[in-house]
Amino acid sequence: MGNVFVLDHPLIQHKITHIRKTETGTKDFRELVDEVAGLMAYEITRDLPVTEVTIDTPVTTMQSNVLSGKRIGIVPILRAGLGMVEGVLRHIPTAKVGHVGLYRDPETLQPVEYYIKMPNDIEERELIVVDPMLATGGSAKDAIDSLKKRGATKIKLMCLIAAPEGIDLIKKEHPDVDLYLAAIDEKLNEKGYIVPGLGDAGDRLYGTK
Numbered sequence: 001m002g003n004v005f006v007l008d009h010p011l012i013q014h015k016i017t018h019i020r021k022t023e024t025g026t027k028d029f030r031e032l033v034d035e036v037a038g039l040m041a042y043e044i045t046r047d048l049p050v051t052e053v054t055i056d057t058p059v060t061t062m063q064s065n066v067l068s069g070k071r072i073g074i075v076p077i078l079r080a081g082l083g084m085v086e087g088v089l090r091h092i093p094t095a096k097v098g099h100v101g102l103y104r105d106p107e108t109l110q111p112v113e114y115y116i117k118m119p120n121d122i123e124e125r126e127l128i129v130v131d132p133m134l135a136t137g138g139s140a141k142d143a144i145d146s147l148k149k150r151g152a153t154k155i156k157l158m159c160l161i162a163a164p165e166g167i168d169l170i171k172k173e174h175p176d177v178d179l180y181l182a183a184i185d186e187k188l189n190e191k192g193y194i195v196p197g198l199g200d201a202g203d204r205l206y207g208t209k
């Protein structure tokens, strides 16, 4: 069964508070999302395998750890997931980036896929799907379906804020996927927005409405 990790580090919680605030403008919102994604990347990669190598320091020879060549893929769900990519890449600069384009139909709240482009060795990579918001969970569920259909077997999902409904859907439909969150909120409102949430993540990141 997939695990749910809430990354309640004080630095993450502090930045999430500012991200939520109505008065936080596009520039600060974008920078904060990037920073939180970077901090979360640190925790989400905690289980990456390492190998011991022999190195020379100026003083002596020693055994020391390096990453053992695990192939990582970062998969933002467009649009809002794009805001988290650079923060993760800063820590894993050799990762490949795949894109899944999905939007929620505002009437039905059902996700509609309009774009997908993945690295061609997707089945060999550990994929980190990123999206700031996990609301009904429909977008993340469909994105993960698409990745699995293309051969992905190791997938983690990283979101800033989740509603209980979204968490339940991912646990039910993708029990093998570990979920990394900065906050779990109370509920969804009648329009499918997370309460208290932060509003529309894509619009706040890109200054649209």
Ligand code: PRP
Binding pocket: 077, 078, 079, 080, 081, 102, 103, 104, 105, 109, 111, 131, 132, 133, 134, 135, 136, 137, 138, 139, 140, 166, 192, 200, 201, 202, 203
């Ligand atoms: C938002 C968000 C998620 C989705 C979450 O995207 O970034 O992808 O909604 O909702 P769900 O869990 O109910 O599916 P949106 O559809 O607004 O598209 P955008 O990122 O292009 O603004």
Ligand code: URA
Binding pocket: 080, 133, 135, 192, 193, 194, 195, 197, 198, 199, 200, 201, 202
């Ligand atoms: N998508 C968002 O951007 N915000 C929400 O609260 C729910 C879905």
